[in-house]
Amino acid sequence: MNATPGTTSATAAGTKPLRIAYSPCPNDTFTFDAWAHGRVPGAPALDVTFADIDITNGMAERGEHDILKVSYAVLPWVLDEYALLPCGGALGRGCGPLVLTAEPGRDLTGAVVAVPSEKSTAYLLFRLWAAATVPGGVGQIVVLPFDQIMPAVRDGKVDAGLVIHEARFTYQNYGLHCLADMGEHWESTTGLPIPLGAIIARRSLGTDTLRRLAEAARSSVRMAWDDPEASRPYVLEHAQEMDPAVADQHIGLYVNEFTADLGEDGYAAVRGLLERAATEGLVPGVGAQALAFP
Template sequence: MTLSLAISPCPNDTFVFHALVHGLVPDAPPMDVTYADVDVTNTSAAKGKYDLVKVSYAALPWLLDKYALLPCGGALGRGCGPLVVVRDPEATPNLAGRTVAVPGDRTTAYLLMRLWAADTPPAKVKIVPFHEIMPGVAAGKYDAGLVIHEARFTYSKHGLHALADLGEWWERDTGLPIPLGAILARRGTVDPDQAAEWVRASVHAAWNDPEATQEYVLAHAQELEPAVASQHIALYVNDFTANLGDEGYAAVEALLNRAAAAGLTPPLPTPLR
């Protein structure tokens, strides 16, 4: 039986899933892979479209009735949070009165921004494909942009400046790492324990032979220099990718419980573990 898998084309996902996608994980079924931006996978998962799917942790309250959270394969860590970027290095460090481009309404980045800017919310929010945000801010189309992924390494090339590091704010406020992207298994179709074994085996295969993943990673990150792709992987693929552990689960629960208390998301429908 072939399973459907949806991940982003970002280096951390292609690095992590290289072995699984290429049939290198013993006893794992073949994968029919879709590569899509996380806003697309969040929306598709709400319809139960994929067997295994990468989504934003912020989207979990809408998805856990259909999917189980896997304890591995996702993106969670320190020093890797979203950034709010602007053109003006002297800009007032809040979003009051501004139009902000964001990469999706159920992304962790947007949820963090709403928590951070609760007292000074933006005047307008525009949902914009990730790759259009920095050029749009640089061109003056938006006053600010919420950026994720490799934008941490490239925003200055667009002449932009960081107004806020939301991961740094979250870590300082909670002492916890920032939960970004999760891997889910569709209930009734995929056994989550078995799926976790496949994904964890794929993670370890990539760590054991990173050179084997390079061609695949760069093929799906065509606009990135190899050095930036390597930085991206080093930042987003870490111990939490192999196992969320108690600290990882605590971070996810803290984010979603705080969001529910603020009325930004529904309460979690089922326990995470």
């Protein structure tokens, strides 16, 4: 989807809200509902834009917005200007991207594969999986909006599709088969959670403000856990006609202890992903200190 203006939280007169962009997916609207609507005491006000991950990745590369939800895969290109917040993002177990095909067991050697972005964690996980399991190598990579990938596979326009988010719960409705789970491969080879989406904020805001932002994000998700019904109108308003039960599954899968705090395992997962991807030549190398929170 295109970037669209969203909700602006309450702000004191004369105080300019911070510009934030995140997706309309249930995990993001659930996480940021309290903050976006001015219910987190002492939190900076927000001016919200909704945009899919490929768009927010581009925003980060261009230095747009103060706070962004991006793919961990884009961090090597933006960490000079943005700091990784230790909360608010999406990591987990059993929640990885899937490779779907129209027929079971398809050989992907030389195949045309649709992906949601070439600067996404999903894409990095896919390339790491393919390097280990498709000796002949896949063929052409085609970037499509994530909601067009399953129809393209079903209709034979591509040989396989890499899907994310709620597609985990709906791909069988398209008559498709799961060829491989990128998360299972990642977890079985590393023992680490799957790093998907990160929250970053402009370093120029200063250390004190960055710490306030981290605490606001942490408080917002905890408030959502304490009173899930409070966020439901916001979640369903932006869930793109998603079934409420699927939205609940989505939140349950992607909003977890790592959303409140990356912790040791979370940081190890991020470092592991970027180091492996750099070894494969998929991303530039990132120094250990670049990921540290001020």
